[in-house]
Structures are given as structure tokens and as C-alpha cells.
Amino acid sequence: MPELPEVETVRRGLAPVLAGGRIVRVEQRRGDLRFPFPPDFAARLAGRRILDLRRRAKYLLADLDGSETLVMHLGMSGSFRIDGDVQGFFHHPRDKSAAHDHVVFHMESGARVTYNDPRRFGFMLLVPTKELNAHKLFKGLGVEPLGEALDSAFLARAFKGRAAPAKALLLDQRLIAGLGNIYVCEALHRCGISPLKAGGKLVTVAGKPSAALARLPEAIKKVLEEALAAGGSSLRDHRQADGSLGYFQHSFRVYDREGAACPTPGCKGTVARVAQSGRSTFFCPECQK
DNA sequence: ACACTATCCTGCAGGC
DNA sequence: TGCCTGCAGGATAGTG
Structure with missing residues (x-):
């Protein structure tokens, strides 16, 4: 959670x-x-x-x-x-x-x-x-996602040659330590990357980060910082220690929003839900490629 | 090495 | 109303 x-x-x-x-x-x-x-x-x-x-x-x-x-x-x-x-x-x-x-x-x-x-x-x-x-x-823990170590060069190294989908790689605590199902879905949507895309395919042959991958670190940091400012997301259990609820769940763009219109400006897509390694992934098939 | 699964445990929502 | 199934923010051990 x-x-x-x-x-x-x-x-x-x-x-x-x-x-x-x-x-x-x-x-x-x-x-x-x-x-x-x-x-x-x-x-x-x-x-x-x-x-x-x-x-x-x-x-x-x-x-x-x-x-x-x-x-x-x-x-x-x-x-x-x-x-x-x-x-x-x-x-x-x-x-x-x-x-x-x-x-x-x-x-x-x-x-x-x-x-x-x-x-x-x-x-x-x-x-x-x-x-x-x-x-x-x-x-074996990976980098802190809000730290300077997480940048596009780091992701290019981490993703290079990997067949696993981007979603699985971002959830892997040995690469980046701290992301979970919600914020991975949200970060991938914000930078237009499909959670199904193989990690290796997000890295160019020249070894330079692709445009999509270059947007990913900022998308991760931004969604985490916005969530922090909101006191986290309260779905079932999370509360701030004083008992008050976090409210970032109201700002989810795709997580737990299957069937909703994609909030990306100009996108006509609908938020879809698929299972990846036994867990729900939410994304927009139109604007996440 | 890598990718995928089953699993720990309880509570809750939805279908019938 | 109740029973059943599936699903939930994590992470590991075990499998092929």
C-alpha cells in the first residue's frame, strides 16, 4: 500500500x-x-x-x-x-x-x-x-526516485537490453526504490510511455536516451512531489499520523479509473486496465505508446 | 541473468 | 441477508 x-x-x-x-x-x-x-x-x-x-x-x-x-x-x-x-x-x-x-x-x-x-x-x-x-x-536497493541519481542516463543504463515491460522495471526496488503500483502508472501516463513497452525499446541504439525516456525522470519526481504535498493517497488504510487523510487519490489521472476519459489534453482515449504480473495496470492506449 | 508465478494475510466490494 | 470470488498500495522465494 x-x-x-x-x-x-x-x-x-x-x-x-x-x-x-x-x-x-x-x-x-x-x-x-x-x-x-x-x-x-x-x-x-x-x-x-x-x-x-x-x-x-x-x-x-x-x-x-x-x-x-x-x-x-x-x-x-x-x-x-x-x-x-x-x-x-x-x-x-x-x-x-x-x-x-x-x-x-x-x-x-x-x-x-x-x-x-x-x-x-x-x-x-x-x-x-x-x-x-x-x-x-x-x-540491493536502487536509487531514491527524488534524488539526483535518478536521471535519464541512469534509466538508459537500467533499461538497456531489458525485455521486461517498463511497468515491471519501475516497480523493481533494485533499480528505483520507493515506487509502487499507483505512482508507476501515474508517472508513465504523464510522459506518454506504455507500461507494456519493453524497457530496452525505450533506449536508442546509440545509447542516448530516447525523448520518451528523457521525460520519465521528471514525470516520476513530479508525481511524487505532488503526492507528498497532498499528504499521500488514501485508498483504504493510509492516514497521516494525526489521523487526517491524504488526498492525492483525487488527482489520479489513470490509477483506478478504468473506463474514464483520458485526461491528457486533446487525447480521445479511454483509460484501460490490464494485468501485468498479477497486478492491475491502468493506462491510456491512445497517448501512451 | 531474467521473467513470471505463487504466496503471506485480512477486509471489502460485487455478483448471484 | 449471506456466500463466494476476486482484488487490494509489497516483496520474496521458487520455478522455468
């Missing part, structure tokens, strides 16, 4: 409560999410200060005193909620099943931060901070 804009929105919402704060107690209400929790997980967190709350790809990283980092992934349905006696945050009613409240962080400030995850595809683990980059989850 949460792609980069949603995870970053969560990070920004949690940072005022977590970063610099001390964890006094952690309630861990089950033994596993996607994976088992680390041994003595709750006990190892108790009493520790969170030095910084960062994001890499779709991971939230809480650097703790004692040189360990709490790594958190929201999977498809994970979310955090802040409540308790916190100045600056309203107390919003529980609108999700408490049965899926799996972890509660009790902060010294009085804030409670609750992790809810119905599908339990999310996970948490503890990694020594200096070993993070070498950790198996992180060492």
Missing part, C-alpha cells in the same frame, strides 16, 4: 513525537507480523532514545541510542496512529479494529504511537546502525 509519498508522510507526522523522544515501554501484542519480531524486541526498546527518524525507500528508520536502528516496513496495510496526551495532536477516534493494533510505543512525553496492520505484511527489526547499508534488505 504505502509507497514513497505515504511512507514519507507518515515519517513527517511521527517525527515530532518520536525523534528526540524516549521510549519508556513497548507493547508487542503478537509474536510476528510478516516475520517474527526479534528476540526480546519490546524489552530491547524500552528506555531508549530515538535520535532520528529517517526514510529509505519504503522503510522507516528510527536510529536509537546504543547504535541500533529500528527498521519498520508498512507492507500493504500498515499504519501508525498517534494518541495520548500530546500537545499539538488532536485525539482522533479509533476507526480501525483494535484487533490489528500490534505494537504500541509509549513515549516519555505521554504520547502513544500505535502500529496497526490488518494484513500483517509489514515488519519491524533491529539492525546495528553501522551495518544498515550492508544489510540484505538495503544493500
Whole structure:
């Protein structure tokens, strides 16, 4: 569920409560999410200060005193909620099943931060901070899509010789880390590239990026930045940490809009939906070639 | 190496 | 109303 804009929105919402704060107690209400929790997980967190709350790809990283980092992934349905006696945050009613409240962080400030995850595809683990980059989850991760490393030359190298469709390549976290189904569909529509097109065919023989590929990095960055400004997209689960909804879903041009008129100016096409590797792809066959 | 699938889990929408 | 099927923002292990 949460792609980069949603995870970053969560990070920004949690940072005022977590970063610099001390964890006094952690309630861990089950033994596993996607994976088992680390041994003595709750006990190892108790009493520790969170030095910084960062994001890499779709991971939230809480650097703790004692040189360990709490790594958190929201999977498809994970979310955090802040409540308790916190100045600056309203107390919003529980609108999700408490049965899926799996972890509660009790902060010294009085804030409670609750992790809810119905599908339990999310996970948490503890990694020594200096070993993070070498950790198996992180060492193969691709570039941050909002960083300078993502440009047309990078994409030309990444796509060269690849038979896989553009959609699959953009979803591959080993190339670009942070995109998911929604923003890949939206970015490809914005630059007029068909999600079905083989990656290699978007690169010219001379090795220079094609015009279409040259537009792709900007399309990716723009859609992510617009989504960030909107607090992410709220379809089913995503909420900002203060409980408010993201609203970028109202700005989708193709995602979940099968049958709608293509919003590209002058285009007479209709948004289509196809399955690619078992997942829905939305695109306009008229203006995405 | 690469491409594709099945799979983890729950909730919800749509069809009958 | 209820039962059934399929689908959902992710990522990996396993297959050919």
C-alpha cells in the first residue's frame, strides 16, 4: 500500500513525537507480523532514545541510542496512529479494529504511537546502525526516485537490453526504490510511455536516451512531489499520523479509473486496465505508446 | 541473468 | 441477508 509519498508522510507526522523522544515501554501484542519480531524486541526498546527518524525507500528508520536502528516496513496495510496526551495532536477516534493494533510505543512525553496492520505484511527489526547499508534488505536497493541519481542516463543504463515491460522495471526496488503500483502508472501516463513497452525499446541504439525516456525522470519526481504535498493517497488504510487523510487519490489521472476519459489534453482515449504480473495496470492506449 | 508465478494475510466490494 | 470470488498500495522465494 504505502509507497514513497505515504511512507514519507507518515515519517513527517511521527517525527515530532518520536525523534528526540524516549521510549519508556513497548507493547508487542503478537509474536510476528510478516516475520517474527526479534528476540526480546519490546524489552530491547524500552528506555531508549530515538535520535532520528529517517526514510529509505519504503522503510522507516528510527536510529536509537546504543547504535541500533529500528527498521519498520508498512507492507500493504500498515499504519501508525498517534494518541495520548500530546500537545499539538488532536485525539482522533479509533476507526480501525483494535484487533490489528500490534505494537504500541509509549513515549516519555505521554504520547502513544500505535502500529496497526490488518494484513500483517509489514515488519519491524533491529539492525546495528553501522551495518544498515550492508544489510540484505538495503544493500540491493536502487536509487531514491527524488534524488539526483535518478536521471535519464541512469534509466538508459537500467533499461538497456531489458525485455521486461517498463511497468515491471519501475516497480523493481533494485533499480528505483520507493515506487509502487499507483505512482508507476501515474508517472508513465504523464510522459506518454506504455507500461507494456519493453524497457530496452525505450533506449536508442546509440545509447542516448530516447525523448520518451528523457521525460520519465521528471514525470516520476513530479508525481511524487505532488503526492507528498497532498499528504499521500488514501485508498483504504493510509492516514497521516494525526489521523487526517491524504488526498492525492483525487488527482489520479489513470490509477483506478478504468473506463474514464483520458485526461491528457486533446487525447480521445479511454483509460484501460490490464494485468501485468498479477497486478492491475491502468493506462491510456491512445497517448501512451 | 531474467521473467513470471505463487504466496503471506485480512477486509471489502460485487455478483448471484 | 449471506456466500463466494476476486482484488487490494509489497516483496520474496521458487520455478522455468
